[in-house]
Amino acid sequence: MISSLLKRFGIGLALILELVLFGILSPYFFTPDNLLNVSLQISITAIIAAGMTLVILTGGIDLSVGSIVACAGVLSTMALKVDVSFALALTFALAAGLLLGAVSGGVAGLFITRFNITPFIVTLALMTVWRGSAFVLTEGRPVWELPDAFALLGGGRILGIPAPTIIMVLVFAVVHVILTYTRFGRYVYAVGGNAEAARLAGINTKRVLFQVYIVSGMLSAVSGILLASRMNSGQPNAGLMYELDVIAAVVVGGTSLTGGRGTVIGTLIGSILIGVLRNGLNLLNVGSYVQQIIVGAVILLAVLLDRLRA
Amino acid sequence: MEGIIKQYPGVRALDGVSFDLLPAEVHALVGENGAGKSTLMKILAGAVAKDAGSIQLDGRDVQLASPAAAQEQGIGIIYQDFRLVPELTAAENILLGHEPLRPGTPFLDAATGATIARELLERLGESFEVRTPVRDLTTAQRQMVEIAKALSRRVRILVMDEPTAPLTDRETEHLFHVIRTLKADGVSIIYISHRLEEIFQVADRITVLRDGAVVTTCPAAGATTADLIRWMVGRTMDQEFPSIPRTPGDEILRIEHLTTIRVRDVNLTLHRGEILGIAGLVGAGRSDLARAIFGADPVESGSILLDGKHIAPTSPQDAIRSGIGLLTEDRNNQGLFLQRTVRENITIADLGQVRRGFILDLKKEDAAADTFVHSLRIRPANREAGVETLSGGNRQKVVLARWLYTQARVLIFDEPTVGIDVGVKYEIYVLMNELARDGAGVIMISSDLPELLGVCDRIAVMCDGRITGTLPRADATRERVMALATAFA
Numbered sequence: 001m002i003s004s005l006l007k008r009f010g011i012g013l014a015l016i017l018e019l020v021l022f023g024i025l026s027p028y029f030f031t032p033d034n035l036l037n038v039s040l041q042i043s044i045t046a047i048i049a050a051g052m053t054l055v056i057l058t059g060g061i062d063l064s065v066g067s068i069v070a071c072a073g074v075l076s077t078m079a080l081k082v083d084v085s086f087a088l089a090l091t092f093a094l095a096a097g098l099l100l101g102a103v104s105g106g107v108a109g110l111f112i113t114r115f116n117i118t119p120f121i122v123t124l125a126l127m128t129v130w131r132g133s134a135f136v137l138t139e140g141r142p143v144w145e146l147p148d149a150f151a152l153l154g155g156g157r158i159l160g161i162p163a164p165t166i167i168m169v170l171v172f173a174v175v176h177v178i179l180t181y182t183r184f185g186r187y188v189y190a191v192g193g194n195a196e197a198a199r200l201a202g203i204n205t206k207r208v209l210f211q212v213y214i215v216s217g218m219l220s221a222v223s224g225i226l227l228a229s230r231m232n233s234g235q236p237n238a239g240l241m242y243e244l245d246v247i248a249a250v251v252v253g254g255t256s257l258t259g260g261r262g263t264v265i266g267t268l269i270g271s272i273l274i275g276v277l278r279n280g281l282n283l284l285n286v287g288s289y290v291q292q293i294i295v296g297a298v299i300l301l302a303v304l305l306d307r308l309r310a
Numbered sequence: 311m312e313g314i315i316k317q318y319p320g321v322r323a324l325d326g327v328s329f330d331l332l333p334a335e336v337h338a339l340v341g342e343n344g345a346g347k348s349t350l351m352k353i354l355a356g357a358v359a360k361d362a363g364s365i366q367l368d369g370r371d372v373q374l375a376s377p378a379a380a381q382e383q384g385i386g387i388i389y390q391d392f393r394l395v396p397e398l399t400a401a402e403n404i405l406l407g408h409e410p411l412r413p414g415t416p417f418l419d420a421a422t423g424a425t426i427a428r429e430l431l432e433r434l435g436e437s438f439e440v441r442t443p444v445r446d447l448t449t450a451q452r453q454m455v456e457i458a459k460a461l462s463r464r465v466r467i468l469v470m471d472e473p474t475a476p477l478t479d480r481e482t483e484h485l486f487h488v489i490r491t492l493k494a495d496g497v498s499i500i501y502i503s504h505r506l507e508e509i510f511q512v513a514d515r516i517t518v519l520r521d522g523a524v525v526t527t528c529p530a531a532g533a534t535t536a537d538l539i540r541w542m543v544g545r546t547m548d549q550e551f552p553s554i555p556r557t558p559g560d561e562i563l564r565i566e567h568l569t570t571i572r573v574r575d576v577n578l579t580l581h582r583g584e585i586l587g588i589a590g591l592v593g594a595g596r597s598d599l600a601r602a603i604f605g606a607d608p609v610e611s612g613s614i615l616l617d618g619k620h621i622a623p624t625s626p627q628d629a630i631r632s633g634i635g636l637l638t639e640d641r642n643n644q645g646l647f648l649q650r651t652v653r654e655n656i657t658i659a660d661l662g663q664v665r666r667g668f669i670l671d672l673k674k675e676d677a678a679a680d681t682f683v684h685s686l687r688i689r690p691a692n693r694e695a696g697v698e699t700l701s702g703g704n705r706q707k708v709v710l711a712r713w714l715y716t717q718a719r720v721l722i723f724d725e726p727t728v729g730i731d732v733g734v735k736y737e738i739y740v741l742m743n744e745l746a747r748d749g750a751g752v753i754m755i756s757s758d759l760p761e762l763l764g765v766c767d768r769i770a771v772m773c774d775g776r777i778t779g780t781l782p783r784a785d786a787t788r789e790r791v792m793a794l795a796t797a798f799a
Binding site for chain 1: 604606626629643644646647654658659660665669670672
């Protein structure tokens, strides 16, 4: 019975078990406040994970996401300090951050498609480039003293729901529709499933790869801006090691690292699974060192479950 | 093996199969794709677990729970696509998993290993350098490495899956010689092949499988090719090739002085309603010509005219837009998305047809896929089936459906019937004929000369990147084609 349940719900079943477990162990767990809090906590990395899902579906990887978070955050907050009206400054800020994400994705896509360098190396290099850039731009000091209204982006609420949560849900809805109902989405699966067959089926595989890295870069930038807003500052060391959390969420969500198989809904569930785990352990007063061990073990277990299902 | 049953989701692959093998016997196993041959052999090799039934070796029940367990019992299998590590040498591959060590040390004894490997290969009549990396060996040599690998594990039962498919005639002769030598040494061989003539050359007995059950087991001496086909297909095949009346019309494709890295100054014409064969030895540049026409490989010079208009496809995308389709030789690696469904594989080359704005109309896509699943009789008849669960013949039909869906006017079939059984072969020939009858131009590349002679209106022969001659069907004989194919050899 367990195996047939697993077949139908997969990782979702693990999430339900987890929710039930924490619900029993902590009376505070199922309060609306706490659940919204979890959604806010996972939103930053989950948004990046949505883009990473596309990249991994093509058989690639994007290690530069964490550094883009920092660099986009820094650029945006610096743009905010330009002495013009807030509306204009905010436009600059968003444009600057998103542009950085797009440029980074474009450079990655260029090296990967035009010069046939593996995504691992290209994005590893970009990871250090953007991290370094963030420090150079700020001379190592955080960007402070931002307009108060900027904090609403990451800290505001609509009908009581945190803005980043809403943005996260929108991002996942859009990426899900793209993957399931558009030609581009189909091509992402095709390129990851069999690149040569995709090319011979008339798909411009290079363009697909190029676009995928741009999406990943831009979603990382979105997260970078949201994170800067939440911290009310541009931190050059923001987003450290995010790439690992993000990849973990994607893989826990059932997407194959070799490409061609997976869904963005799975990634959302993977993100929630890890976020809920951290939250639950916090509520149970488990120390952060022990938490790391448990999170690692659960990632292994989740991937194992997925393997048993196949 | 007795009463073997194996159930896969939706299919009963083996339905109570019993199979016996005598010492020092060559036992051929034949049947259409999907008949259950591979599954039966994978169970014997410990690669797949059976659901029911028993396996006895020398009268004792054995459990073959893993490939290692099967190897321990002296059962070896040589898969069609080989299982060698290309970067390791022949000797290292042969001894993989039981490398000799210097006595009393944990260190490899490469010299002894090389000697053992050399002796094994000598038994097979091979004398190539055993320290050559496998990636530098020819297909025939790799096959010998596989056989030597099995021998190094003191194999008593050796399963060979389509061993002659990639071999030339001379290499095939050598392989048969090796098989007889092994037999003389007491090794029993299970021989799987689609080439029925070969079976009569090497087999002592034949077992025919159909739909997961044994039709018959009989001595090879008493049977004929016609018997085998009847048993395999379950009905009488009156003719090997269809005769569908067609009249070649005006010119649809013209190639002038086409030159690429591997193709030299090729001139060619193709007419509507015509099936043009391209013959030649492996490496003659036939697939390269196809890839150049299809925009998959860069063209250095020359021109391609479709309906009298110059096209210069620089990508498959261009070629498809102009109405050209290519069924690649290597379906699994170059044609299909094995993890995806039949539906997705059919529509992938022309999703524009089911697109409304940015959004795909999945209902319309379903309908399109259903049409082809039905008209091409793809089995299982389920558009949502994963292509990896389909047999070779049905996979080929899926690729064909893709190009029918794009409404290609020029279709290039590169070795369309390799690894496909007789019944489906005939269906593919019929489909090619129907395509041509309906006004398409069809090019068929094949190494199977009787097939070319049976299906094509004209046969162009290639050798060393050039076309050495074009023969009308009436004038094409085996000898003339071979003479042209070896014009520069």
